Amino acid sequence: MITLFADASTNDYPGVVQNTAQKWSEIFVSSFQSAFGQIVSVLPNLLAMIAVLLVGYLIARIIGRIAAAISEKIGLQTAAERSGLVASMQQVGIKRSVPSIVGLMFFWLLMCVFLTAGFNILGWEGLSSGMETIIAYIPKLLVATVVVVIGLLIATFIRGVIATSADRAGIGYAQQLASGCYYVLSLMIFMAAFDQLEIKFELFNYAMLIAFSAVALGFGLSFGLGGREVVSGILAGYYLRQRIQAGDNVKIADMEGTVRDVGPVATIVETQENGLMHRHSVPNTRMLNEAIR
Known part of the structure; x- marks a missing residue:
C-alpha cells in the first residue's frame, strides 16, 4: 500500500507544479493587464497635464518679466531704496532687486494656476484644493509688499519733514525725535502688512496699545504739569x-x-x-x- 501511495504521489507531482505555474502566470498577466490599463487610461490626461505645464511655464516667464519691467519703469526700486527697504533686505541676505521679486511673485502665481489646472486634469482634488489656497494667498503677499514699500517711503518723507521743522524750531534733539517717529510709523506699517497677510499678533497688539496709551498719558501729564511753558518757549524761539x-x-x-x-x-x-x-x-x-x- 505504501508503495502504491508513493507511486501515486510521484505521478501527481508534475500536475501540481503545472497547475501552480499556470495560476501564477494568470495572476501576473492579470496584474500586468490591470496596471497597463490604468497607465493607458491615465496617459492622455498625463500628457495633457505636461502640455498645460509647458505652456503655463512659458506664459508665466513672459508675464513675470513684464511685471518686473513695469515695476522698474514706475520706479519701485528707487522707492524701495529711499524707504530703506533695500538696505534691510541686504542685511538679511536678500540680494534680488524689488522689481525682480515682484516678477518672481507673478511667475509663481501663474505657475500655481497652471499646476491647479494640471491637478484637476488628473483628478487630484486634494492637491488642487491646496494650490487654490496658495493662489488666493499670493495676491495678499503682493499687496503687503506694496504696503511696506509705499509706507516706508511715506515714513521716510515724514521723518525728513519732522527733522527739518524741528531743527528750524531750534530743538536740539530734532534727529532723535524724527527717528523715533519713523520707527513708530514703520512698526505700524509692518503691522498693517501682517494684518493683510492674516498673520495675527494679538498679544503684541495689546502690548502696543498699552505702550501708546502710556506715551499719550505721559505726554498729556507732562503738558498739563508744565509742558505748556516748554511749547511756548519753542514757538517763541521760532519767531525770535x-x-x-x-x-x-x-x-x-x-x-x-x-x-x-x-x-x-x-x-x-x-x-x-x-x-x-x-x-x-x-x-x-x-x-x-x-x-x-
Whole structure:
C-alpha cells in the first residue's frame, strides 16, 4: 500500500507544479493587464497635464518679466531704496532687486494656476484644493509688499519733514525725535502688512496699545504739569530767530548785552559788568516780548 501511495504521489507531482505555474502566470498577466490599463487610461490626461505645464511655464516667464519691467519703469526700486527697504533686505541676505521679486511673485502665481489646472486634469482634488489656497494667498503677499514699500517711503518723507521743522524750531534733539517717529510709523506699517497677510499678533497688539496709551498719558501729564511753558518757549524761539540773530545787541529791561545763541527754550545773552563778561539765560517768551534791538 505504501508503495502504491508513493507511486501515486510521484505521478501527481508534475500536475501540481503545472497547475501552480499556470495560476501564477494568470495572476501576473492579470496584474500586468490591470496596471497597463490604468497607465493607458491615465496617459492622455498625463500628457495633457505636461502640455498645460509647458505652456503655463512659458506664459508665466513672459508675464513675470513684464511685471518686473513695469515695476522698474514706475520706479519701485528707487522707492524701495529711499524707504530703506533695500538696505534691510541686504542685511538679511536678500540680494534680488524689488522689481525682480515682484516678477518672481507673478511667475509663481501663474505657475500655481497652471499646476491647479494640471491637478484637476488628473483628478487630484486634494492637491488642487491646496494650490487654490496658495493662489488666493499670493495676491495678499503682493499687496503687503506694496504696503511696506509705499509706507516706508511715506515714513521716510515724514521723518525728513519732522527733522527739518524741528531743527528750524531750534530743538536740539530734532534727529532723535524724527527717528523715533519713523520707527513708530514703520512698526505700524509692518503691522498693517501682517494684518493683510492674516498673520495675527494679538498679544503684541495689546502690548502696543498699552505702550501708546502710556506715551499719550505721559505726554498729556507732562503738558498739563508744565509742558505748556516748554511749547511756548519753542514757538517763541521760532519767531525770535526771524527777528534776532547771534551777535545782535539787545536790551531787556535793565540788562543790555549781545545775543550769543537762540536756543530751543531760552536765549543766551552776554553782558559786560565791571570789565567782566557774564552770560545770562533768558526765556524766549521774555525775549520775544521785552527785547529791544
